[in-house]
Amino acid sequence: MTGSDVRAPSIHTLAVRGGMSPGSHNGSISVPIYQTATFQRSVVLEETWDYSRIANPTRSALEECLTALEGAADAVATASGMAATTLAVWSTCRSGSHVVLADNVYGGTWDLFREVMPAWGIDVSVVDLRDLDAVRAAIGPRTSLVWVESPSNPLLKVADIAAVSAAAHSAGALVAVDSTLATPVLQQPITLGADLVVHSTTKYLGGHSDVTGGVLLSANDELAQRVRKVSGITGSIGAPFDSWLVLRGIRTLPTRMAQICTSAAAVAKYLQSHPRVSAVHYPGLAGHPDHAVAAKQMTGFGGVISFEYDGTMDQAARLCARTHVFTLAVSLGGVESLIQHPAQMTHCTTGGTQVAVPPGLIRLSIGLESPDDLIADLDQALAG
Ligand SMILES: Cc1ncc(COP(=O)(O)O)c(C=O)c1O
Secondary structure: OOHHHOOOOOHHHHHHHOOOOOOOHHHOOOOOOOOOOEOOOOOOOOOOOOEOOOOOHHHHHHHHHHHHHHOOOEEEEEOOHHHHHHHHHHHHOOOOOEEEEEOOOOHHHHHHHHHHHHHHOOEEEEEOOOOHHHHHHHOOOOEEEEEEEOOOOOOOOOOOHHHHHHHHHHOOOEEEEEOOOOHHHHOOHHHHOOOEEEEEOOOOOOOOOOOOOEEEEEOOHHHHHHHHHHHHHHOOOOOHHHHHHHHHHHOOHHHHHHHHHHHHHHHHHHHHOOOOEEEEEOOOOOOOOOHHHHHHHOOOOOOEEEEEEOOOHHHHHHHHOOOOOOEEOOOOOOOOOEEEOOOOOOOOOOOOOOOOOOOOEEEEEOOOOOHHHHHHHHHHHHHO
16 A cells, blocks of 8 residues: 555544544443543553543543544543533633633523633623624734634524634634534534634534533644643543443434435525525525635534524414424434524523524524424424
């Protein structure tokens, strides 16, 4: 074999094989769940597994897989997506730091920056990251971090990650991207210039709505060392069984995402044609304001769609309770389709703030049911 014959494995292969070490774990094809807090040594100072808060073989297998999928230097798996977000802030900010925050983010992220971080002397400026002049104007000498969520939850705004990263880096700030809605299959922020990537693995990576988890990925060794140190000290880590569930979910991630993207495109097209729907937010639609940026930096447009119902907030909420195939529940990214009303559910704390969501907005997470059944379900709910 010559050097030119060696090709990088595709994302499908990395998803199935990542974190598997042939010949180890007694030949187990599935990485075992190392349900242990500590590890025996034969001498006091031994280079081996030490203590599960610092490293655990099941969690390490998941981290190895995620590192490969994102093209990162390292990954730290955490107990939730919010734990990964918090770890990112602890690892990059200090008292007096300023953060430029996207104007549409998951409600919990907003809560973190509004309710928790100010007490530690960390403040934010909220900016529409699609306006690069506004991004440049918001970054000042105290800015440690630009927090990107793309596509954003629930308005599906898409930031140009390469352009935002260039603007941040020229001013000495780091960039973290919450890429939960995209997954590493559809978008790899580190290859676009980001320094840190966050996923709520509760969502597509786990994929079955049966685990809560997160991951923080670092683009280079210096950041990786800092993140790992802070994670070890603060105990911001994922449990062995949870790590195993996420790793199992990742094995089918590319296949699930392919079907989910196809179904979501069909549902978005249907909604666009409905007379009671005044707006559809889905970056795969040619008319979406960020379609060109999404097409440039993503290989698919994902499974989250939001739409604005032409009615009152109460009517929108009642519509969510009329579906039979879609389940009324928060979260997203599982095999089952979910519907929810962000203004009263995931984003209930954003009302009256700079990151408020429209009152008639409804968010869908498209799963693996037949798209025809999903469309028929929405049709009867919208007619109701
Ligand atoms: C985009 C995004 N980021 C982060 C989170 C937080 O994840 P977790 O619930 O796993 O803490 C969520 C949860 O819905 C989310 O949608």
